[in-house]
Amino acid sequence: MSTFCIYLFFLSLTFSIFNLTSSSSSQELQTLLSFKSTIQDTKNTLSTWSNTSQTHFCNWTGISCSSSSPLSVASVNLQSLNLSGDISSSICDLPNLFDLNLANNVFNQPIPLHLSQCSSLKSLNLSNNLIWGTIPSQISLFVSLSVLDLSRNHIEGNVPDTLGSLKNLQVLNMANNLLSGDVPKVFANFTKLEILDLSENPYLVSEIPEDIGQLGNLKQLFLQSSSFQGEIPESLKGLISLSYLDLSQNNLTGEVPKTLVSSLKNLVSFDVSQNKLKGSFPNGLCSGKVLINLSLHTNSFTGLIPNTTSECKSLERFQVQNNGFSGDFPVVLFSLPKIKLIRGENNRFTGQIPESILEAVQLEQVQLDNNLFDGKIPLGLGFVKSLYRFSASLNHFYGELPPNFCDSPVMSIVNLSHNSLSGHIPQLKKCRKLVSLSLADNSFTGEIPSSLAELPVLTYLDLSDNNLTGSIPLGLQNLKLALFNVSFNQLSGKVPYSLISGLPASFLEGNPSLCGPGLPNSCSDDKPRHHSASGLTTLTCALISLAFVAGTALVAGGFILYRRSCKENEAAVWRSVFFYPLRITEHDLVIGMNEKSSIGNGVFGNVYVVSLPSGDLVSVKKLVKFGNQSSKSLKVEVKTLAKIRHKNIVKILGFCHSDESVFLIYEYLHGGSLGDLISSQNFELHWGVRLRIAIGVAQGLAYLHKDYVPHLVHRNVKSKNILLDVNFEPKLTHFALDRIVGEPAFQSTLDSEAASSSCYIAPEYGYNKKASEQLDVYSFGVVLLELVCGRQAEQTDSSESSLDIVKWVRRKVNITNGVHQVLDSKISQTCHQEMVGALDIALRCTSVVPEKRPSMLDVVRGLQSLESRTCVANLQGPNGEPSIAV
Ligand SMILES: *[C@@H]1O[C@H](CO)[C@@H](O)[C@H](O)[C@H]1NC(C)=O
Numbered sequence: 001m002s003t004f005c006i007y008l009f010f011l012s013l014t015f016s017i018f019n020l021t022s023s024s025s026s027q028e029l030q031t032l033l034s035f036k037s038t039i040q041d042t043k044n045t046l047s048t049w050s051n052t053s054q055t056h057f058c059n060w061t062g063i064s065c066s067s068s069s070p071l072s073v074a075s076v077n078l079q080s081l082n083l084s085g086d087i088s089s090s091i092c093d094l095p096n097l098f099d100l101n102l103a104n105n106v107f108n109q110p111i112p113l114h115l116s117q118c119s120s121l122k123s124l125n126l127s128n129n130l131i132w133g134t135i136p137s138q139i140s141l142f143v144s145l146s147v148l149d150l151s152r153n154h155i156e157g158n159v160p161d162t163l164g165s166l167k168n169l170q171v172l173n174m175a176n177n178l179l180s181g182d183v184p185k186v187f188a189n190f191t192k193l194e195i196l197d198l199s200e201n202p203y204l205v206s207e208i209p210e211d212i213g214q215l216g217n218l219k220q221l222f223l224q225s226s227s228f229q230g231e232i233p234e235s236l237k238g239l240i241s242l243s244y245l246d247l248s249q250n251n252l253t254g255e256v257p258k259t260l261v262s263s264l265k266n267l268v269s270f271d272v273s274q275n276k277l278k279g280s281f282p283n284g285l286c287s288g289k290v291l292i293n294l295s296l297h298t299n300s301f302t303g304l305i306p307n308t309t310s311e312c313k314s315l316e317r318f319q320v321q322n323n324g325f326s327g328d329f330p331v332v333l334f335s336l337p338k339i340k341l342i343r344g345e346n347n348r349f350t351g352q353i354p355e356s357i358l359e360a361v362q363l364e365q366v367q368l369d370n371n372l373f374d375g376k377i378p379l380g381l382g383f384v385k386s387l388y389r390f391s392a393s394l395n396h397f398y399g400e401l402p403p404n405f406c407d408s409p410v411m412s413i414v415n416l417s418h419n420s421l422s423g424h425i426p427q428l429k430k431c432r433k434l435v436s437l438s439l440a441d442n443s444f445t446g447e448i449p450s451s452l453a454e455l456p457v458l459t460y461l462d463l464s465d466n467n468l469t470g471s472i473p474l475g476l477q478n479l480k481l482a483l484f485n486v487s488f489n490q491l492s493g494k495v496p497y498s499l500i501s502g503l504p505a506s507f508l509e510g511n512p513s514l515c516g517p518g519l520p521n522s523c524s525d526d527k528p529r530h531h532s533a534s535g536l537t538t539l540t541c542a543l544i545s546l547a548f549v550a551g552t553a554l555v556a557g558g559f560i561l562y563r564r565s566c567k568e569n570e571a572a573v574w575r576s577v578f579f580y581p582l583r584i585t586e587h588d589l590v591i592g593m594n595e596k597s598s599i600g601n602g603v604f605g606n607v608y609v610v611s612l613p614s615g616d617l618v619s620v621k622k623l624v625k626f627g628n629q630s631s632k633s634l635k636v637e638v639k640t641l642a643k644i645r646h647k648n649i650v651k652i653l654g655f656c657h658s659d660e661s662v663f664l665i666y667e668y669l670h671g672g673s674l675g676d677l678i679s680s681q682n683f684e685l686h687w688g689v690r691l692r693i694a695i696g697v698a699q700g701l702a703y704l705h706k707d708y709v710p711h712l713v714h715r716n717v718k719s720k721n722i723l724l725d726v727n728f729e730p731k732l733t734h735f736a737l738d739r740i741v742g743e744p745a746f747q748s749t750l751d752s753e754a755a756s757s758s759c760y761i762a763p764e765y766g767y768n769k770k771a772s773e774q775l776d777v778y779s780f781g782v783v784l785l786e787l788v789c790g791r792q793a794e795q796t797d798s799s800e801s802s803l804d805i806v807k808w809v810r811r812k813v814n815i816t817n818g819v820h821q822v823l824d825s826k827i828s829q830t831c832h833q834e835m836v837g838a839l840d841i842a843l844r845c846t847s848v849v850p851e852k853r854p855s856m857l858d859v860v861r862g863l864q865s866l867e868s869r870t871c872v873a874n875l876q877g878p879n880g881e882p883s884i885a886v
Pocket residue numbers: 033051052
C-alpha cells in the first residue's frame with residue numbers, strides 16, 4: 001500500500017519535472033489531442049490519447065517518437081482503426097512529423113491538401129479510404145513528399161500537369177481509383193521514382209506516356225487493368241533498374257519492342273497478358289544462349305542451354321497469355337535458372353519444348369494451351385522437381401509420353417488434352433499430389449494404368465476420346481473422383497456402379513463393350529457373381545464388417561484384460577489421478593465397466609458409462625496401453641489435456657492406469673453423440689440448431705488449434721466424437737489421443753485398414769502422416785456436410801447408392817440444380833440460402849488441396865455470418881414455443 005503511494009508520488013514528480021523541462025512536448029501533446037478532436041473513433045481505439053492518461057504520448061496508439069531529446073513525434077500510424085471525420089491540419093504543428101499513415105479507414109473527403117503545410121512530412125498514406133474528388137492542380141504543394149499513396153479511393157478526373165512538380169517522389173501509388181482521360185507527360189522530373197502504380201483505373205483511356213522510359217531508378221511499374229491503348233513505347237527499354245513490369249489487362253496493340261525484354265536486365269516479372277498484342281518475340285530474346293550437346297543417362301539429345309552469363313537470369317515470371325502473338329515461342333525461357341512461371345496460352349505460338357527444360361530447376365507452372373506447339377513432350381520435363389502445373393492442351397504435341405513425365409513430387413495439374421499423343425499412358429507413381437489429369441482427345445492406346453488408383457488426391461480424371469482398351473481398374477473406386485470421363489474409348493467389362501454413381505452417364509458412352517447397372521448392356525455374369533462382386537458397395541460392406549470384426553476383437557480383448565485387471569486389482573498396480581473430487585476407486589471403475597455399460601467402441605478402445613456412488617455418471621474410455629510411455633510422461637500429457645476449459649470441449653475428470661491400460665474419465669453428456677442423432681431413423685433437427693452445433697464444434701477446434709497452449713490437433717473429428725448436452729450444445733471428445741498413446745501407436749492404429757478408409761480422413765493423409773490443423777478442418781468439413789445433407793458420412797446400409805458423403809456431394813453439386821438436391825429435404829425452403837452458405841464452407845473445408853482449406857477461425861466467422869437470417873424465425877413453434885423439429 002505505502003509502496004504504491006510512494007510510487008505514485010515519484011511518478012507525479014517525474015511528470016511534473018518532465019512538464020517543466022519540456023514545454024514543447026506538452027505542445028505536441030495538445031496538438032495530438034486537437035487532431036483527435038475532429039476524428040470520429042467509433043471503436044474507441046484511441047482511448048490512450050488523453051490528457052489524463054498515465055501513458056506518455058510517445059506510447060499512445062500509433063505514435064512513434066524520434067529518439068532525439070526532447071522526445072518528438074516522428075510518425076503517426078493510425079491504419080485500420082475504422083476512423084472517420086476530418087483530417088485536420090493541426091497535425092502539422094508537430095514539427096518533426098515525418099510519416100502519416102491513415103490507410104484502411106473510412107475518411108470521406110477530398111484529398112487533404114492542407115497537409116502540405118506539414119513541413120517535415122515525407123510519407124503520406126491515405127490508401128483505402130473514401131477520398132473523393134479530383135486531383136487539384138495544387139497537388140504540387142506536396143513537393144517535399146517522397147511517398148504518396150492515394151490508392152483504393154474514389155478519386156476521379158484527369159491527372160493534372162502539375163503532378164510533375166513532385167520531383168522528390170520515390171513511391172507514387174494512385175491505383176484503384178476512377179481517374180480518367182489521358183495521362184500527361186509529367187514523369188521527366190521523377191528521377192528518384194522507384195514505384196509507379198496507376199493500375200486499376202478503368203477510365204484511364206490513354207497511351208503509355210513515353211517519358212516513363214526516362215525513369216532510370218524505377219523498379220516497379222504497374223499499369224495493369226486500366227484502359228491503356230496504343231503501342232508499348234520503345235522508350236521503356238530505358239527502365240534499366242526495372243524488376244516488375246505489369247501491363248496486363250489493357251487494350252495495348254502492336255508488337256512488343258524487340259529489345260525490351262533483353263534490355264531490362266534486372267527483370268523479375270514480365271506481364272503483358274490480356275491485351276491485343278501481336279508479332280513474335282525475337283530469337284535473340286535473352287541473348288547469350290549457346291547450343292551444347294547434353295547426354296542424359298537414358299538417352300542423348302541436343303538441347304539449348306542458356307549461357308549462365310546470359311540476359312534474363314533473374315527472370316522468374318513471363319506472362320504473355322491471351323494475346324495474338326505468333327512465331328516461335330522464345331525457347332530460351334524454358335531453361336532460365338530462376339524461371340518459375342511461363343504462361344503463353346491462347347496465342348498462335350509455334351515451337352517446341354526443349355529437353356533443356358531440366359535446367360529450369362525452379363520452374364513451377366507452365367501453361368501453353370491453345371497454341372501451335374508441336375514436337376514431343378521432353379524427357380527433361382520429368383526432371384523438374386518443382387513443377388506443379390503443366391498444361392499444354394489444344395496443341396500439336398505428338399509421340400509417346402515419357403515414362404517420367406509425372407515425376408515431380410508436387411505435380412498437381414496435368415492437361416495435355418486435344419493433342420496427338422499416342423502410345424500407352426505410363427504408370428504414374430511419383431506424383432502423389434496429382435489432383436487433375438486430362439489426356440482427353442489424343443490417340444492413347446493400351447489400358448488405363450492401375451497405378452492411378454494409388455494417387456490419393458486424384459479428383460478429376462478425363463481420358464475420353466482415346467483408343468484405350470481393357471477394363472476400368474477396380475481400384476479407382478477408392479478415389480474421391482468428382483469427374484471421371486472415359487467416354488469414346490474401347491473399354492470393356494464391368495463398371496463398378498459406385499465409381500460412376502452420381503456422374504453423368506455420358507462419361508461412359510462410346511464404349512460398346514462396357515456393361516453394368518445403368519448401362520445399355522448388363523453384364524452376362526451378373527447373376528451368378530451378384531453377391532461376390534457388386535462393386536464398391538460390397539467392398540464397403542466388407543470393409544465395414546472388417547471394422548466390425550476388428551472392433552469385436554477389441555471388445556473381446558478388452559474383456560480379457562478387464563478380467564485380468566480385476567483379478568490383479570489386489571496387487572494394486574493401479575495409479576490414478578483425479579482432477580475433480582470423484583470419490584471413486586479404480587475398483588469401482590473396473591466393476592462398473594462391463595458389457596452392459598459399454599456404449600460403443602472406437603478404433604482406440606471401448607467407451608463405458610459408469611455410475612458413481614454419488615449417482616452421477618461419467619464416461620470412461622479404455623485405451624489399451626500401446627507404447628512404452630512412462631507413467632510420469634503419461635501423467636504430464638493427460639494433465640495437459642485436462643486443463644482445457646472450453647464450453648465445446650468435454651472435460652477430462654481424471655484417469656487411472658495400470659501397466660496394460662489407461663482409463664480416461666470424461667464428463668458424461670446426456671444427449672448422446674451427433675453421429676447417433678444423424679444415423680437415427682427420423683433425424684429431424686431444425687437448421688438453426690444444426691448451425692449452432694456446427695459453430696460450437698468449430699469454436700472448440702479453433703480453441704485447440706490457436707488459443708490453447710500447447711496448440712493441439714484433435715485428429716479424430718467425426719460426428720460420433722461430438723457429444724450433445726440437453727440443449728444441443730456440442731462438445732468434442734476423444735481429442736488429441738496421439739499425446740496419450742504416443743505417435744507411433746496412434747498412426748499404426750489409424751493405418752489399420754478400417755480406420756484409414758474412413759471418409760473423415762483427408763486424402764493427403766495418404767502421402768503425409770503428419771498431424772496438421774488442415775486434417776481437422778477436413779474432418780470438420782465432413783461433419784458439416786452431414787449436417788447440411790442430413791446424411792451419414794459413411795452409409796452403412798448396402799443400397800447401391802451408398803457413397804461416402806464427400807464424393808456424393810462433389811458429384812451432385814456439379815450438375816444443374818445439384819446444389820439443391822444435396823440439401824436435407826426435411827428442412828424448409830426458407831433456410832436454403834443459409835444452407836447453401838454452409839455447404840460452400842463445407843466444400844472449402846474438404847478441398848483436396850490442404851492449403852486451400854480455411855482455418856477454423858475463418859470457419860467460425862463464416863458460419864456466424866450465416867446466423868440470424870430469415871430462417872431462424874422458424875425456430876418458434878406455433879405457440880411461440882421453441883421447437884427443435886422442422
Ligand atoms: C484535458 O482535456 C479536456 C478536454 O479534452 C479539457 O477540458 C481539459 O482542460 C484538459 N486538461 C488539461 C490539464 O489540459
